[in-house]
Each structure stands twice: as structure tokens, then as C-alpha cells.
Amino acid sequence: MDPSALRYDFEHALLAMNRDEARRLLARVPGPPLAAIEALIVPSLARLGEGWERGQIALAQIYMGGRICEELVDTLLGSSQNERYGRPRMAIATIEDHHQLGKRIVSSALRGSGFQLIDYGVGTVDSIAARAVSDGIEILLLSALMLRSALRIRDVRTRLADRPIRVVVGGAPFIFDHALSREVGADAMATNAFHAVEVVRSLSQGSLPQGSLPQGAPWV
Amino acid sequence: MGLTSAARVRRTLSGEEPDRVPWFLLVTLHGARELGLSIREYFSKPEHVVEGQLRMRARYRHDCLYGFFFAALEAQAFGSDVLWFDDGPPNAGRPVASSHEQILGLAPPRVADHRGLCDVLVALEGMKRAAAGEVPVIGVIMSPFSLPIMQLGFERYLDVLLEHREAFLHLMRVNEEFCVEWGNAQLAAGADVLVYFDPVASSTITPRALYVETGFEVARRTLARLKGPVATHFASGRCLGVLDDVLKTGTPAIGVGSLEDLAAVKAACAGRATVVGNLNGIEMRHWSDAEAEAAVRAAIAQGAPGGRFVLSDQHGEIPFQVPERVLMAVSDAVHRFGRYPIEQSPPSP
Structure with missing residues (x-):
């Protein structure tokens, strides 16, 4: 066919x-x-x-x-993790926000594309940052529906300032305000769940797809 | 002497051009800052909310009083926790039902049994007295079709909507009963109009065929039992794909999101409904005065000619992070450029 x-x-x-x-x-x-x-x-x-x-x-x-x-x-x-892409080490979370559908869809998109990732569920700024460090996370995906939750990503970014962890953001507030991803210090923004797959691939290869890099981003 | 806000709104709803574009500044949290209270303290007494709304209207010269507290209140009536924050609206906590049995065990709460709902009614009574017939008082209900986002969590609700029709139908019966009692109580307390928030009905979330089979029927049944006018708002979701269906519910007004083409929605309504929208409240946080003016002028140019238009935000709630300076710039622009007849030339870039 x-x-x-x-x-x-x-x-x-x-x-x-x-x-x-x-x-x-x-x-x-x-x-x-x-x-x-x-x-x-x-x-x-x-x-x-x-x-x-x-x-x-x-x-x-x-x-x-x-x-x-x-x-x-x-x-x-199957259940074997060996067949999946083992890198980059990734986790996904929402910050103080029980709206988790976006996180779920991004997880499905990444797992459905052969990646592994850890779901941190709902966490606080401190708990998410601490866990990302202790787990050796390379890409931290943060999903937000509420504006206040999106703005808290800035605090996660600050906690991780001296760590080699890249922060990818997504969710409604970022769609309505394209400057927001830069404002919170994100390394990249995914405009939809499946774009997140492309962003992750590019980040792990050291390049980003068009439209995902906040203007003035501090790297690349 | 211009029209009263109520007369201005009535005139636009009837398809005439009033003296200027009516505008609804749908602020729910800024009153707390105005009164020097935390958000939790602010909502602890209905008198605070009345005072906050009156002060907001005195300052920004808009055309309504908004009786909406926060969406999680309805979920709380069903048993959910409310999570309070210093810098945003309270959120619903963990879902109250997830298993099939828990959903089938849900029953409609009584409005009189829930203090928070009763506080809203007291606030509406206070706003109605203060408005003295000159300012529309707006009440808010969550659509039975959208409330399950908070009752079940969004993911679980989509599972139920898509794959568990028995549980879905029970949930709708329960929510419809609650919604009708809650909406009619607000109308009786003083709301002149209700806003039926239905983001799940938007084509952003639900395919049209599924909406027609489910949420549309829920809306049609529910609106028919509410004893007053009910505007439909999609809380930033897209509506053009289901607009003809939604208008069959009898709703007289449509809340439009900023991702939608305002002029296209206005044209599609074609005199059948008033369009409300669609300033981008998320971007609004960092608007300059010039950007505020440009956004207001663009929305007015697209929506205002011929009446049937109310300028407002895209979501039905201005984020707490929007500074007072921007709200004042928006207000000034509405009062300056919203006078009928509307100047047709587009704003300069």
C-alpha cells in the first residue's frame, strides 16, 4: 500500500x-x-x-x-524499556494545577512516538525542581492551563538556573501570548502536544524546530 | 446626557446602534486588590464583592456589574475542595468522582445548602439594589456539559463522554437539575442575564457531530428551563464551527475567543445574536497604552457596526495579573473610539 x-x-x-x-x-x-x-x-x-x-x-x-x-x-x-528511546531523560509535570489533560496528551504523544518519560503529576515549584535534579532529567516539560501556573514556571527555571536541564513549556496561556514562554525563561515552547515530540527531538540534537524558540532565549 | 448602561445594552441587543459600544469589564479578582484584601478574604463576604464591583465600575466606566465569584464554587457544591491562591482564581481540587459507581452516585446539591452559593445570591441582591435598574447585573452558571471538567477531571470526563454513555447521561441529568436551580436562583436574586460557560461545547474541544449529539441537547434543555436571558460563552474556545447549532438553543449572545475572527462570528450571527468579545486577557498583562488602544479599535471596527456587539475580553474573566494601568487604557479607548457612528478606518499600526 x-x-x-x-x-x-x-x-x-x-x-x-x-x-x-x-x-x-x-x-x-x-x-x-x-x-x-x-x-x-x-x-x-x-x-x-x-x-x-x-x-x-x-x-x-x-x-x-x-x-x-x-x-x-x-x-x-511491550513493557521492555530497552526498545524505546532512552534519551533524553525527560519528565513532565503541572505546577499547583489539577488540570492535567494537556500533560496527559503530551505524555501520550511522546510515549506514542517511542520515548520514555516520567510523570511527576501535580507538584510545587520546589518539589518539581528538586526531583528533576535528583532524577538527572535533561528535558523538563511543564504544562499549564491556568495563567498563574504558567507564571510559576519562571520560579522553576530560577531553581534550575545552574543545571543542564532544558525546560519546555506548553498549554493555553502560551498559545494566547507568545511572549509568555520567553517571560518565564523557557528554552522552548510546544504549540501542541505533537509539536512537543518535534521539540524534544530537536533539543536532543541541539537544534529547535521553527517557532519553538522564545525570542532572546539564553541558549542555542 | 448619554444612555444608561442598561439602555445602551438593550439597544445593542435589539440590533440598533446605541450612543457608544457597550463594554463589559469582567473583573472578578481586582476588587480584592482595590479593597486591600486577599482573594480569600475578598470572597468570604458578599459585601466585599458588591463593593469591589461598584468601585471597579466607578473607575473604569463599564456597563455591567459581574456577580461571578469563581468557577470552583460549583464544584465545591458537589464536594470538591477549593484551592486558594494569592495571585489567581481559586481552583477546584481533586475530582469528586472518578469511578463509574461514583459518577452514578452523584446527586444534585441544593443551592440553599451551600454557603458559597448563597453568598453569590446575596451579592447579586446587593448589586441589583445598587444598580437601580441602570446597570445590567450578570450572573454565571457553568454548563452541565462543562462542569464535569472540575467534577471528574478533564481526562476522565473525556473518557466518560467518549466511551461511557450511561455514566455521561446520568451526569448530565444531575448537572442539569443543579444548573437550572442555580441559574434561576441567580435570576431571582437580581441577575438580569446569565452567562452559560460552556468551553467543552467549543469546537476547540469537541467535534461538532459529538456536540450536536450531546452538549447541544443539554444546552437546549437547560436554557429552556431558565427564566431569563442566557448568553453562551466558550471561555476562549472557538465557536464558529458550532455557531448555527448553538443559536438554536435560543441564546441571545455569544462570547468569542481571541483566536476567532470576530468579524466572521459577527457575520455568521447575522442579526440572530449579539457578539461579546474578544480582547486577549493573557496578552493584556503587558499591553502598552498604544497596544490597548489598537486592540480596542480593531475589535470595535470588526464587531460594532450595526449594533449587536459588546466589547469584552475573550475568556469571561480578566486575569489578576492585568495591571490597573492597562484596564484604564482600555477604558479610555472604548470611551474615545467607541462612539457611534463608528469610524470605519482601521487603527494605525
């Missing part, structure tokens, strides 16, 4: 929240599991993210599409 036709059908299966069809289509990709993930899941999720940014796809579809991909990858790779 033509790869682009396969991707088209896979995206539509995700939008229709059709697990069985998505599984069937993924099984048609030849090669090892990570190759199948790269060929089908990663580009499909990226397109869903772009569709959401343009207002053409709803968050409920993004959520379920990410979850389906996460389940498919769990099945493909």
Missing part, C-alpha cells in the same frame, strides 16, 4: 477514534517496531497537532488519537 495512503487512512482512523482500524493499519507497516512508529505514528500525530492548531480538529480527538497511539506502541514494544 502506498505509504501516503496508509498515513491518510491511519489519521482518519485516529480521528474516528477507531482503535481496531488503527491497529490493523499499523500492522501493515514492514520492519522493526520503531521504524513503524516513525513511518506511521509520528507523522500522523504531527498532522493531527497541526489540524488542532488550525481549529480543524477537536481536543477530544487529539486526546483519543494520542491514547490510541500510546496503546499501540505499548503493544508493539
Whole structure:
């Protein structure tokens, strides 16, 4: 089957929240599991993210599409962490905010793309910063729905100022105010959950995708 | 002598151009700063909120009094904790229901049994007295379709909405009963209009086909039982994709987010509803006076011609971090550039 036709059908299966069809289509990709993930899941999720940014796809579809991909990858790779990308070491959290859907979708997108990450759940500035240091985290993803929670990221950044930990931010306040990611000292901003995958890849390779680097960012 | 705020708003709702663009400054937390109180102290007495609203209106010369305290109050009525912060609205704590059994065990709380809800009613009574018929008093209800974000948590709610229809339908029955009692109590206490906050209905969150099957029916049933006008607000979500459906609920006004094309929404409403919006409250924190003026003029140019337009923010709540200087700049711009007939030339960059 033509790869682009396969991707088209896979995206539509995700939008229709059709697990069985998505599984069937993924099984048609030849090669090892990570190759199948790269060929089908990663580009499909990226397109869903772009569709959401343009207002053409709803968050409920993004959520379920990410979850389906996460389940498919769990099945493909099993419980073994060895088959997943072991680097960069990543964690994700929200700061004093029980709105966790964004964090969940980003987790699904990253796990569905073959990455590992630790979910810190809801934490305080101190607890998140301390844990990121003790876990040897290289990329800390912070998701925010509430403005006050987004602004607290600045305090996390300050706590981590002398650490080689890159902070990636995302969530509604950053979409409504593109200057906010720079204001809180983020190293990068993801405009949607699947863009986060691209940002993580680029950060680990020392480059960033267009649009994700806050102006005046202190590195790169 | 200009129109009263109430007359100004009535005129725009009827599709006429009043003396100037009405504007709703939907501040909920700035009154605390004005009164020198913490946010928690501020909301501990309804008299504080009345005083805060009156002082805000005296300063910024806008066209409403806003009886909204904070969204987590409704979740608290269902048993959730409220988490207080010094620099933002209180949040709902952990969800009150997650398992199927817990959801099926939910029952509508009574308004009279919850002190916080009763405080809102007292505040609305106070605002109504102070308004003396000259200023619209706004009450707020969370849509039964959107309240579960706080009751269940967003992720769990999407699971229920998408995959557990029995639990969803029970949840909607419970929430509709509560919403109708709560909304009608606010109307009886003095609210002239209710705002039905329904972000989950927006096409940002729910695909249209699913909305039509679920949230639309909830809204249609709920609005039909509320004994007053009910504006629909999507709390920054996009609405164009479901606008025709939403208007079938009988709502007379639509709250528009800043990611949406205001002129396109106005055109799509085509005289069927008033458009409310859509200043960006997040960016507003760091607007210069010139940026505030440009934003106001752009919104007015897109929305105001022909009436049926109220200038407001995108979300239904101005963030606490927006400084008073910016609010004053917005106010000055509305009073300067919002006079009808509206000058059609766009603001200079």
C-alpha cells in the first residue's frame, strides 16, 4: 500500500477514534517496531497537532488519537524499556494545577512516538525542581492551563538556573501570548502536544524546530 | 446626557446602534486588590464583592456589574475542595468522582445548602439594589456539559463522554437539575442575564457531530428551563464551527475567543445574536497604552457596526495579573473610539 495512503487512512482512523482500524493499519507497516512508529505514528500525530492548531480538529480527538497511539506502541514494544528511546531523560509535570489533560496528551504523544518519560503529576515549584535534579532529567516539560501556573514556571527555571536541564513549556496561556514562554525563561515552547515530540527531538540534537524558540532565549 | 448602561445594552441587543459600544469589564479578582484584601478574604463576604464591583465600575466606566465569584464554587457544591491562591482564581481540587459507581452516585446539591452559593445570591441582591435598574447585573452558571471538567477531571470526563454513555447521561441529568436551580436562583436574586460557560461545547474541544449529539441537547434543555436571558460563552474556545447549532438553543449572545475572527462570528450571527468579545486577557498583562488602544479599535471596527456587539475580553474573566494601568487604557479607548457612528478606518499600526 502506498505509504501516503496508509498515513491518510491511519489519521482518519485516529480521528474516528477507531482503535481496531488503527491497529490493523499499523500492522501493515514492514520492519522493526520503531521504524513503524516513525513511518506511521509520528507523522500522523504531527498532522493531527497541526489540524488542532488550525481549529480543524477537536481536543477530544487529539486526546483519543494520542491514547490510541500510546496503546499501540505499548503493544508493539511491550513493557521492555530497552526498545524505546532512552534519551533524553525527560519528565513532565503541572505546577499547583489539577488540570492535567494537556500533560496527559503530551505524555501520550511522546510515549506514542517511542520515548520514555516520567510523570511527576501535580507538584510545587520546589518539589518539581528538586526531583528533576535528583532524577538527572535533561528535558523538563511543564504544562499549564491556568495563567498563574504558567507564571510559576519562571520560579522553576530560577531553581534550575545552574543545571543542564532544558525546560519546555506548553498549554493555553502560551498559545494566547507568545511572549509568555520567553517571560518565564523557557528554552522552548510546544504549540501542541505533537509539536512537543518535534521539540524534544530537536533539543536532543541541539537544534529547535521553527517557532519553538522564545525570542532572546539564553541558549542555542 | 448619554444612555444608561442598561439602555445602551438593550439597544445593542435589539440590533440598533446605541450612543457608544457597550463594554463589559469582567473583573472578578481586582476588587480584592482595590479593597486591600486577599482573594480569600475578598470572597468570604458578599459585601466585599458588591463593593469591589461598584468601585471597579466607578473607575473604569463599564456597563455591567459581574456577580461571578469563581468557577470552583460549583464544584465545591458537589464536594470538591477549593484551592486558594494569592495571585489567581481559586481552583477546584481533586475530582469528586472518578469511578463509574461514583459518577452514578452523584446527586444534585441544593443551592440553599451551600454557603458559597448563597453568598453569590446575596451579592447579586446587593448589586441589583445598587444598580437601580441602570446597570445590567450578570450572573454565571457553568454548563452541565462543562462542569464535569472540575467534577471528574478533564481526562476522565473525556473518557466518560467518549466511551461511557450511561455514566455521561446520568451526569448530565444531575448537572442539569443543579444548573437550572442555580441559574434561576441567580435570576431571582437580581441577575438580569446569565452567562452559560460552556468551553467543552467549543469546537476547540469537541467535534461538532459529538456536540450536536450531546452538549447541544443539554444546552437546549437547560436554557429552556431558565427564566431569563442566557448568553453562551466558550471561555476562549472557538465557536464558529458550532455557531448555527448553538443559536438554536435560543441564546441571545455569544462570547468569542481571541483566536476567532470576530468579524466572521459577527457575520455568521447575522442579526440572530449579539457578539461579546474578544480582547486577549493573557496578552493584556503587558499591553502598552498604544497596544490597548489598537486592540480596542480593531475589535470595535470588526464587531460594532450595526449594533449587536459588546466589547469584552475573550475568556469571561480578566486575569489578576492585568495591571490597573492597562484596564484604564482600555477604558479610555472604548470611551474615545467607541462612539457611534463608528469610524470605519482601521487603527494605525
